[in-house]
Amino acid sequence: MKKVPFRTAFLVASAFTFSVGLTSCKNESKTEDPKEVAEEENKEVIDAAKEEAKAVEENSKIFVSVAAFDLQQRELSKLAQVKAVSKEVKDLAKTIEASHSSSFNEISELAKTKKISVPNALTDSGQKDYDALNKKSGQDFDVEYIDKTIKAHRDAIQDFTNKASQTQDLELKSWLEKKVMTLQTHFDAINAMIAKSNAKK
Numbered sequence: 713m714k715k716v717p718f719r720t721a722f723l724v725a726s727a728f729t730f731s732v733g734l735t736s737c738k739n740e741s742k743t744e745d746p747k748e749v750a751e752e753e754n755k756e757v758i759d760a761a762k763e764e765a766k767a768v769e770e771n772s773k774i775f776v777s778v779a780a781f782d783l784q785q786r787e788l789s790k791l792a793q794v795k796a797v798s799k800e801v802k803d804l805a806k807t808i809e810a811s812h813s814s815s816f817n818e819i820s821e822l823a824k825t826k827k828i829s830v831p832n833a834l835t836d837s838g839q840k841d842y843d844a845l846n847k848k849s850g851q852d853f854d855v856e857y858i859d860k861t862i863k864a865h866r867d868a869i870q871d872f873t874n875k876a877s878q879t880q881d882l883e884l885k886s887w888l889e890k891k892v893m894t895l896q897t898h899f900d901a902i903n904a905m906i907a908k909s910n911a912k913k
Contacts, residue, residue, distance in 0.1 A: 767880060768828075774875050774884065775823045778891075779830035781868055782816035784838040785809075785861070788845060792857045795846075800905055801854045808861065808898055815891060822887060858902060865899040 785808060792805035823830045834842060841860065848856045869892055876888035 768826075771826070771879055771881050771884060772828045774879060774888075775819060775826075775828050775830050778872070778875075778888075779816060779819050779823070780835045780838060781864070782812045782819065783831060783834055784841060785812040785864065786816060787834055787838070787842055788857065788860065791842065791846060792853075795849065795853050796857060797850055798854050800909070801857060804861075804901060804905060805857070807901070811894060811898065815894070818887065822883060826881075858906065862899065862902045862906075865895050865902065869895045869899065 789805040789809035789812065793802050793809065796802045796805060820830055820832075845853070845856055845860065872888045872892045872895065876885050876892070879885050879888070
């Protein structure tokens, strides 16, 4: 076996040691600053909190608009039970009032579990619609109430469907989907009453 000269072996060993030393230094220089590590982890938490806050904000808008709609339908229907001429319109108004009163209670309770506030009285817009309807009387009242109600339900069916597809809150999504079916029932009942009334003419 060929002997490696001592000088050569020493140089090789020294070169290896130097190389390992350089590698070790490089690895040590790559160690992250604990401050930067902490800040990066905090950024992830903050970003997640921002996303959650954004979702809560969007859901709160849904809760508020739905509650406002229920209140408006409830109050207009209460008024219709007093001022409508037609028995059919009064009966329809009674059904709609009961349904939207129940719906308002449900959405209010659900909002409370999520610490979201909803209106508990007519909004400014809802009050304007109420005052405008209240100025009508006789047959004009009946026509105006039916017109407002069928348009409101038609728009709400589309609105609730869109909101249900947008929210990530499973409880709210389920509630909205259920209410779309109720709104459709009301819409169909109003259309049937209109058709029946037209047939008599």
